[in-house]
Amino acid sequence: MASSTYSCPLLPRREIVSFLSESEFANIREEHLLNPSPDLMCSIYTNMLIYLDALQDDHGQADFDALGQLENPDHHVGSVRVMNLCHKIGELLEAAQCIIKFTLKDLLKPDTQRTGIFLSTLINFCIFRDTKLNLVEQFVNQVNVHELKHPELEARIAQLNNEILEAEEASKKDEPFVLELQTKLKELRQTIQSLNNHQVALKTSFRALKEKANEIDAKISTADYTLAQSAQENAKLRSKIVQSPEKLQGLLEEKKSILEEVKNSEKSAMESFQEKTTTLEVYSKACKKMNKHLAQMQAIQEQVNSSKTVDKEVKVLKSKLNDDSVLCKSLEAKLVELQGRVKQIEESCKVFEKERDLKHKEATNELNRVKLELESKRRNRAFRLKKVEAMQAKVDKIDSEINSVIESGSSTKQELQRRCEEIVNEFDNYSKTIGAYMESIEAGRK
Numbered sequence: 001m002a003s004s005t006y007s008c009p010l011l012p013r014r015e016i017v018s019f020l021s022e023s024e025f026a027n028i029r030e031e032h033l034l035n036p037s038p039d040l041m042c043s044i045y046t047n048m049l050i051y052l053d054a055l056q057d058d059h060g061q062a063d064f065d066a067l068g069q070l071e072n073p074d075h076h077v078g079s080v081r082v083m084n085l086c087h088k089i090g091e092l093l094e095a096a097q098c099i100i101k102f103t104l105k106d107l108l109k110p111d112t113q114r115t116g117i118f119l120s121t122l123i124n125f126c127i128f129r130d131t132k133l134n135l136v137e138q139f140v141n142q143v144n145v146h147e148l149k150h151p152e153l154e155a156r157i158a159q160l161n162n163e164i165l166e167a168e169e170a171s172k173k174d175e176p177f178v179l180e181l182q183t184k185l186k187e188l189r190q191t192i193q194s195l196n197n198h199q200v201a202l203k204t205s206f207r208a209l210k211e212k213a214n215e216i217d218a219k220i221s222t223a224d225y226t227l228a229q230s231a232q233e234n235a236k237l238r239s240k241i242v243q244s245p246e247k248l249q250g251l252l253e254e255k256k257s258i259l260e261e262v263k264n265s266e267k268s269a270m271e272s273f274q275e276k277t278t279t280l281e282v283y284s285k286a287c288k289k290m291n292k293h294l295a296q297m298q299a300i301q302e303q304v305n306s307s308k309t310v311d312k313e314v315k316v317l318k319s320k321l322n323d324d325s326v327l328c329k330s331l332e333a334k335l336v337e338l339q340g341r342v343k344q345i346e347e348s349c350k351v352f353e354k355e356r357d358l359k360h361k362e363a364t365n366e367l368n369r370v371k372l373e374l375e376s377k378r379r380n381r382a383f384r385l386k387k388v389e390a391m392q393a394k395v396d397k398i399d400s401e402i403n404s405v406i407e408s409g410s411s412t413k414q415e416l417q418r419r420c421e422e423i424v425n426e427f428d429n430y431s432k433t434i435g436a437y438m439e440s441i442e443a444g445r446k
Contacts, residue, residue, distance in 0.1 A: 006128045008097055011120040019123050020044065023051070033119075036110040042082075045089050045107070048122050052092065052129065082107065093118060096125040140352075143345045153338060160331050167324045174317065181310045188303055195297055202290060209283060216276045223269035230262045 011019075013030045020026045025047040032040060083104070090102040098121040106114055234255070 006097075006124070008099070008121050008124050010117060011123060013116065016116065016119050016123060019126075020119075023126070025051070033116065034112055036112065036115050038108050038110060041107065041110045041115060042085065044119070045085060048126070049085075049088055049092065052122075052126065089118075092125075093121055096121050139348065143348055146341060146345055150342065157331065157335055160327075164324060164328050167321065171317070171321055178317075185311060188300065192300060192304060195293070195300060199293070199297070202286075202293065206286060206290070209279065209286065213276070213279050213283065216272055216279060219272045220269065220276065223265055223272060226265050227262065227269070230258060230265070233258060234262075 013033050016033065017028060017030055020028060026040065026044045028040070086102070086104050086107050089107070093102045098118065100114060100117055102118060106118065
């Protein structure tokens with residue numbers, strides 16, 4: 001029954017009795033609904049109307065303005081009250097979409113089946129109303145919570161707006177520095193590219209020079225080896241020297257030729273040594289240039305590292321700016337959402353204010369009506385007091401007349417009692433004379 005959509009199913013008597021008992025409308029049993037009495041149904045309908053606030057006035061009081069139009073208002077108080085209750089119940093059941101129409105007969109002579117339909121409709125309407133009021137109460141509580149959080153959120157939004165403005169100003173101030181660093185970074189990258197190309201060229205030239213030095217070392221080693229061989233051969237020749245001149249002449253010629261060869265080899269060795277020394281000088285100069293270029297490259301590398309750190313800082317600043325922009329967008333979305341909620345809350349507050357004003361107006365009208373009723377009651381009471389005083393005077397007059405009548409009646413009663421006694425005495429005397437006469441007649445007959 002407690003669904004979001006309103007419906008009017010016919011309820012069993014057990015559920016109707018349970019709901020009436022739980023809601024304290026009436027403490028009844030199922031037998032009471034099988035044969036409902038008019039007083040019981042009037043009490044149940046009145047309590048349900050009071051609960052639903054369908055009647056704003058006192059249900060036990062009739063409309064004095066309407067009663068003033070009748071000749072004998074006191075005779076019509078109950079009927080006007082019953083008609084007012086019947087009219088209010090009919091309006092409420094019609095608003096609750098009851099399938100049958102409520103009439104005065106349903107209030108004065110209630111039928112079991114029709115009464116079950118009316119009570120089921122009213123109970124379904126009460127449950128639907130309580131459900132909606134609970135939902136509205138949740139929204140009202142949320143509205144109160146949002147109203148309490150509204151100043152804090154506004155202060156937080158203002159703080160975030162200030163932080164956003166400060167971040168934008170800082171980013172604007174850092175833009176020239178960032179642009180300058182970007183230009184320097186581009187220049188350093190170009191310089192690094194050219195130095196890398198120059199380093200590659202130097203490496204290729206160094207490799208070529210190293211190959212030449214290796215060739216010269218090989219030639220020097222071969223010359224030393226040939227020199228050592230020539231010295232050995234010279235020693236062998238000296239050991240083979242003989243005394244014969246021919247052989248000596250041959251040996252001398254052979255030695256001269258060997259010496260010439262040795263001199264030539266020494267000359268070639270000196271030339272190779274000189275070439276080697278020149279090559280070493282070239283190498284030393286190349287090493288000096290390489291060290292100088294290496295120092296320059298290290299300085300450039302340090303500049304590149306600093307530029308990389310600057311680039312990282314720039315990226316960090318850009319990421320911060322992106323995060324700030326995302327945060328700004330999220331805050332703007334939250335701000336729009338909060339503004340929508342605030343508008344919704346304001347609209348609900350306006351609705352509540354309208355309802356409050358309407359209820360206040362109804363309460364003031366009710367107060368004025370109650371004041372008029374009290375004034376009319378006071379006047380009626382004064383009028384009734386005057387009537388009571390007049391009736392009291394009449395009663396006193398009647399009492400005095402009754403007392404005088406009682407006094408005169410007592411004297412008359414005494415006179416009547418005296419005459420009754422005389423009549424009784426005369427009757428006794430007459431009866432005695434009659435008796436004596438009858439006795440004489442009886443005696444004469446005998």
